[in-house]
Amino acid sequence: MDILKAEIMRKRQHVKEQNLLAPNKKYFRRADLVAKQEEDYLKRHGLSTTKRGEDVGNEKDVCAAKEEDVEASELPRKEVMRRLRDRNEPITLFGELEIDSFRRLRRLEIQEPELIHGQRNDFQEAMERVDLAYLNDMLVKDETSSGDEAGNSEGPKPATSADVKFQSDVVSIEEILDMAKNLGSGDGELDCKIIYQYLKLLLQKWGIGLNNRTEVEKRAVKGKLQSATYAQTQSYLRPLMKKLRQNNLPPDIQESLTEIIGHLLDRNYIAANDAYLRMAIGNAAWPIGVTMVGIHARPGREGIFSQKVAHVLNDETQRKYIQGLKRLMTRCQIFFPTDPSRCVEYGASSEL
Secondary structure: OHHHHHHHHHHHHHHHHOOOOOOOOOOOOHHHHHHHHHHHHHHHOOOOHHHHHHHHHHHHHHHHHHHHHHHHOOOOHHHHHHHHHHOOOOOOOOOOOHHHHHHHHHHHHHHOOOOOOOOOOHHHHHHHHHHHHHHHHHHHHHHHHHHHHHHOOOOOOOOOOOOOOOOOOOOOHHHHHHHHHHOOOOOHHHHHHHHHHHHHHHHHHHHHHHHOOOHHHHHOHHHHHHHHHHHHHHHHHHHHHHHHHHOOOOHHHHHHHHHHHHHHHOOOHHHHHHHHHHHHOOOOOOOOOOOEOOOOEOOOHHHOOHHHOOHHHOOHHHHHHHHHHHHHHHHHHHHOOOOHHHOOOOOOOOOO
16 A cells, blocks of 8 residues: 555655646646646657647648549549449449549559459450440430530531541452462462461451441440450451461461362361361370380381360460451351351351
8 A cells, every 4th residue: 555655745846847737726637747748748849849840730731732633533434333343342332423433442442453364364454445436325315415415516426435446458358369370389489378367357357247237236245256256366366467467377277278268268178177176176196296215116106296286285376366267267158158068067157
């Protein structure tokens, strides 16, 4: 008890020294004690209270300036919507304004700066691009309709973003057939040119057919899948088209493509499919490429050469444009029909 009384007396003496108690009061506020302690701390370290107040004021000004900068650098609405969807967050909460959803996105990005996607594939990315184009089209329509209501003016309708893009500078099929008379004669540059022009023609016809659909068909799930398949095929064939333009296609691939295109121009789709399978899958013995297992040569070594190697297993780029080529071969049967005896799965591709 004596120790406790001594501690209480010591604290009371400390309070009196701090001059916190008024003459006619028996208590003091906690805030006064904290302010007095802070003042003593500043005096011990050679700091002034005015400088401390200026620092606090400067910090407030900096925070306010940062908030103004954030509001000034506000993202476009479609970008805010895309980022919120990537994080599986609602686009707009109940009673939330656009600036509020933007600030909510900022808080989410600060709390979770790294957005980890799951395992993705090319078709998912193509579908996301189609959905983004649909979103952009909806925003443009909203702005156009609001402008029309305000001004009551009839302007030209904007191009819909649901249309697929393709190259318009293509050669007609008659000119390609005229050039194809010398196809496979040994002129590699001419072969690459014919293959390039024919693939461009098939892509153009495919794109025109997709753009001729109605708006309802384009916005349906099936229409989006068709547009995404077309966009994915374009991206798959881009390396092949580049090699064809530069005339630096590998000789074995060029030889196989020349045979395939020759059969396609002749509308013999069964022979073209057989040539495609020989190029993509091959008929070499497994494991492919192993020619020496010891000091003696393999018995089937003479059967392994470029025409029997499975090119689809070489690398990912070749696999993609070989897959894209198969899609164009399937569409070619629709664009240039022939006898059922020369078609692969006649009638099965009419609904593609």
